[in-house]
């Protein structure tokens with residue numbers, strides 16, 4: 645009995661792992677992450693400004709209960725390009741390794757939150773949509789607490 649239960653559990657975990665993988669693409673190495681984005685002539689800061697525009701659109705859509713505006717804002721964040729120079733070049737050499745780890749970690753967190761936002765947009769549960777948008781802004785805020793003031797000027 646325990647054996648059956650155990651294999652059912654294992655199967656569910658496996659299925660969950662496989663389906664999670666389909667939901668959003670994650671990266672294990674930083675070069676793979678950067679290479680997966682379209683090249684651009686933008687600076688890292690300009691990409692952040694695009695994030696801010698996307699985030700404002702998401703908030704506007706939330707307040708107006710307009711899913712189209714939310715989706716437009718989400719695309720501005722999800723489909724962001726790679727900056728013209730490697731993103732970690734904005735940091736001093738001793739900070740670069742740590743910033744790379746944060747880029748990988750928050751890329752996953754943001755895509756996860758986006759996936760949850762997309763799923764909740766299929767419903768009319770605006771409290772749940774709001775909650776998932778909050779998950780997104782948590783990533784912005786916590787990365788900023790560590791890194792926003794660190795770039796070399």
Ligand code: HEC
Nearest residue numbers: 689692693695696699746747750783784787788791792795
């Ligand atoms: C991986 C860490 C990280 C994440 C995640 C992140 N940011 Fe940033 N953000 C930064 C850093 C570093 C700067 C400072 C860039 C600079 O000064 O060159 C910054 C700066 C900014 C700025 C200020 C730009 C300026 O004019 O100085 C805005 C606005 C911004 N981010 C928006 C966002 C939004 C919105 C999100 C979430 C959707 C987000 N960021 C997620 C690291 C991050």
